[in-house]
Amino acid sequence: MTPTAAPAGPSPTDAAEDPIPGLVGFTAVLRHAGLPITTDRVAAFLGALDTLDVTSRLQTYWAGRLTLCSDPDDIRRYDAAFEAWFEPQRGGKTTISDERPPPPPKLASLMPSSDRSGDDDEHDEQAPELRAAASGTEVLRHRDLGELTPVEREHLRRLFALLRPEPPTRSSRRRRASRHGEPDPGRTLRAALRNEGELRELRHRDRSKRPRKVVLLVDVSGSMEPYADSLLRFAHVVVRRSPGSVEAFTLGTRLTRVTRELRQRDAEHALSAAGKAIPDWSGGTRLGEVLRAFIDRWGQRGAARRAVVVIFSDGWERGEPDLLASQMDRLSRLAHRVVWVNPHAGKDGYAPVQGGIVAALPYLDDLLAGHSLATLEKLLKVVRDA
Template sequence: MDMREAEHTLEGLVGFARALRHSGMRCGPARVRSFLDATEHVDFADRDQLYWAGRLTLCSDPDDLPRFDAAFHAWFGRLVETTGLRQEQRRQVRSRALPLGGDEPEPAESTEVEQLAAAGDVEVLHRRDLAELGEEERAHLRRMISWLNPRPPRRPALRWRRARDGRLDPGATMRAMIRTGGEPVRLVRRTRGDRPRKVVLLIDVSGSMSPYADALLRFAHVVVREAPASTEVFTLGTRLTRVTRQLRQRDPEFALTAAGRAVPDFSGGTRLGSTLRAFLDRWGQRGAARQAVVVLFSDGWERGDTAELAEQMIRLRRLAHAVLWANPHAGHEGYAPVQSGIAAALPHVDGLVAGHSLAALRELWQRVRSCSESAATGRPAGDSVEVSGA
């Protein structure tokens, strides 16, 4: 292998490790270095050896194995044949979960055709309403949600940092001139740094939202996983429950089980006004909602006083950087926000968005990031808001 081929191979291996990090695996520089060292002792023509060199050095958790297999398959062209009956059974289960039709399809003659069909099924599931999914489809959707990698929104920090391009730093430039005998050898520039913006997710778990509650909590889990220090999650029903600590567990099944035990009012009634008041009194005004992007997931059915809900939404809007309302019904054609709760809250939110599918949740997160990067609008109460996703 000449020098050019060696450089090309090294770039490919580092790119593979970067793809694993983008998929959510925690493979830092030390593990990448171990992987590169291990590849020096394997035959690149033998995919089995390359597979096991990567799996033994880059995987640190059993949850990493499906992601590693998928990335290896996409990067190197095919999965290797692994020994062991249990491993073979796991691969068969994963391969059967991809087709989303009712019957198991017959083997196709072309692997490319199978891959295109599976990709088409995944795209359809990506935009299906969560309330219309069957049990097999829900199981596949859970895996798709766990593979999400939502980047946390950022905001400008108060502190400045050195930069090649930016505003001139007079103080630092003068100090540099003193060290060089008064000669302006180098102009020092600075720019504002950034830091994560706080995100608060308020999830309605009442009876009317029960078809969406599991998927929304799993989505909240991946958001907490990416930014545990700047994300808060609460459930709304007949009472308010904080589930941030439960969702910080890495395994989604353990996290959802712990959250389910902590929430006593699943599939109950909805008292948005009183639960929002409890949130603002105990957490919001004490810092959780200040300059945060707050997302409220609810269909807007309110059993309590709508005047109280409007009053609490005004309080919330004054504290938060932006307030978004994600309504699953907003993604349906012909939807009109006529429910009592959403009608009372609509004048005090920055956007009414859809939350009925995985594609809608991804678009919602893009909206969260864009709200964080833009300055506060200062829109007075009563102005019209954008309804997206319908």
């Protein structure tokens, strides 16, 4: 079974409640007009609007112009498309539509209409609706990933694309020139020889930094099915950010390596390929046996040595808890840090009473919630600081 495919485009009613489809539709118009609009530029545009006032036409205008235009020749076409897309309709209310408008007959003014003098009523009329929609992004960040509607899942996919994980680092054995650190006798002596033997400056060196390995183990059993698709999308973002130092596996009744599939640039293609590679999607859970297979085949050979290992699972175990405990003990001695992410840990009344959690808890460095985008962002900080 493969992860759920993306739903069809939003209806006009959805667009009225959520400005994101309309803003993405505007970028599609620019692409149709000949501007080189890429996914990264769209993500930068949405990220800029997330920190600005989306109800201001002037701020929306400059956010798009600075992120979507790459050449001075693009500005004329951008201005024309902006005036056509955000043109006030009859009744004096500026709306965001998700349908492509006809091209305007002439170039309009650079100043968006709602920020000109005399249009304060129009701006005030649209402000409550759009401000409520903008605050919906913050609400969505804290929503349970297993309880989202299809429209919310589509919005969440765009928010996942805006994540910028920072990989953890470790000190390398190699040393490099530095302004601080231990003295560097070789560079100091060579500098003195260039100055006829006069020692004028003490040179220093320090250990260079290298990315620390990260291993993601995602439980795709039946009890984790509501969260598995979102967690694999999260894993895709992390793998794409540091493809040389991140490994991804799925856990169920068997171990499946999906690193190669998740290295694909397009998220939908990556998730589809990963779904085809996973033979036990929404099946049972044998965490002890699967962890033993991971350590024997990958962990001891280098994948888990001095790495940050993140396990996404609710802790339900059909096998022997003693086997899971022994494998977690082995893993904790191999890894630099072991983090367990449980989607239920952030809910009211949760207690770690599941057999798998009880067996693994003594060997964990962190037990985190993983039921929302906000908790996954917190996980990225924990991994970065490791």
